Amino acid sequence: MTDDLLTRAHALDAADPLSGYRDRFITPPATELLSYLDGNSLGRPLEATARLIDEFIREQWGGRLIRGWDEGWLEWPLTLGDRLGAVALGAAAGQTVVADSTTVLIYKLARAAVDARPGRRKVVLDTDNFPTDRYVLEGIASERGLELVWIETDPSRGVEPSQVAAVVDDETALVLFSHVAYRSGWVADVVEINRIVHAAGALAMWDLCHSAGSVPIALDEWGVDLAVGCTYKYLNGGPGAPAFAYLRRGLQGELRQPIQGWMGHRASFEMGHGYEPAPGIRALLSGTPPILAMVPLHANLDMLAEAGIEAVRAKSLLLTDYVLELADAWLVPHGVEVISPRDVTRRGGHVTLRRAGFRELLEPLWDSGVIPDYRRPDGLRIGPAPLSTSFAEIHQGLAVLRDLVEKQR
Structure with a gap:
């Protein structure tokens, strides 16, 4: 089942028309960040943002100074x-x-x-x-x-x-x-x-x-x-x-x-x-x-x-569908509850999982390079950002969560 789910992730990534946008983001090496699942809390920076800020400081602020207000x-x-x-x-x-x-x-x-x-x-x-x-x-x-x-x-x-x-x-x-x-x-x-x-x-x-x-x-x-x-x-x-x-x-x-x-x-x-x-x-x-x-x-x-909000939404739904697929296969059997809508017309861009004891898993998740979002009292929000998150990244992150849940039980 795990191999089938990973194969599915690779197939979804290969078919993703927005996959090229991931290269536009500043992303740490996999040894530091394996899976970022908190795009619904803080988005990743763009390479273009770093260039714009440097240009603004050096040319607009540094070059034009107070004239920038009128310009x-x-x-x-x-x-x-x-x-x-x-x-x-x-x-x-x-x-x-x-x-x-x-x-x-x-x-x-x-x-x-x-x-x-x-x-x-x-x-x-x-x-x-x-x-x-x-x-x-x-x-x-x-x-x-x-x-x-x-x-x-x-x-x-x-x-x-x-x-x-x-x-x-x-x-x-x-x-x-x-x-x-x-x-x-x-x-x-x-x-x-x-x-x-x-x-x-x-x-x-x-x-x-x-x-x-x-x-x-x-x-x-x-x-x-x-x-x-x-x-x-x-x-x-x-x-x-x-x-x-x-x-x-x-x-x-x-x-x-x-x-x-x-x-x-x-x-x-x-x-x-x-x-x-x-x-x-x-x-x-x-x-x-x-x-x-x-x-x-x-x-x-x-x-x-450039990407278009409709295309972003289409990928967002595919990403959260895949989160639900992995959760049902790996986490629900261990007492994890999905508390987000399964109806795509009522589901936003993240999926919340609930289980007593999730708070204890935050530190080992972060140590493993997996960053979800925690909401008291017992919820983990999985928030893939459509333009910066791959399906394989979701698979990697939830696989770590699965192993920790199994060990915790």
Whole structure:
């Protein structure tokens, strides 16, 4: 069986139309890294990124110095936002901006949203959403005297339209859910949930951190009001890379974000008295943009545009199908449970395996050069990145996990 599964991995790699993209990434030798299965947490760097950063430091920063602001840097949050919207988000120009961290942007948009629905005192969220989303909304509720309405979600699934319909009413100001659940990889029914929320007169906000760059997104078509996502996972922006925010054009001017800084002013360099927000998506900016941290996005968006998000998604599903095949053959017989959807229409870009005692296997896995992602209390997330992960790499990593599970038992 093992030989058959390895033969299958080699056949899938041979037939993979995206296999050539693996050579574009900086990858340690196999003696140091056997299998990287955490692309859903931090993407690998591109060789092109290293060249761009060196060029930026030496030629743009070092050569142009402060003149760089007038020669393009000031517009990067918007121009990169537009490019990201076109390549990965299904968003027309003028609705996406790159700035700040995910947490800060969630705060900006969520605060603006509840303030734009005065008299509505409820915010709906789910118990298994990523902690930042929950913590930020808890803080906003405390600030604004709002009631949090919690949907109890199954950690092996995600929020369902019927659950949303059961709690959303004419007192709801905002709902916030994840497009792809960080724990299980469950893909939410964004269109139907938006329909339910809008029928109640509320605003719908989505966290795209685990889908941007991996799962096709159509924010305009789906009728999304607000969205936030990070760029260091499938978009390979690097540790702490800036996040992005989407604000539907029809809401611009109506929503006013709460962190009023000079870059979001209608005339940043007038240095005048009183805050007047800039028109359009620029109003979401606050302080000086993190220009150096934006450099890697240029390289990855070029690559993603070339590969195509639909092709990336097709390979992602093949990769996670293969993870499930290996898990069923090697791990499930030893008490490991798959808690991610098997239905491809509901499965994002990673597969979560659950078993008591997985925490004890992290150190030996890392010592063996195998890097998955661990989520308390007992979950291992297997997150292959379609443009940098091969099927043989998955086979190698899960073979090590299998041997450790067998030894642990």
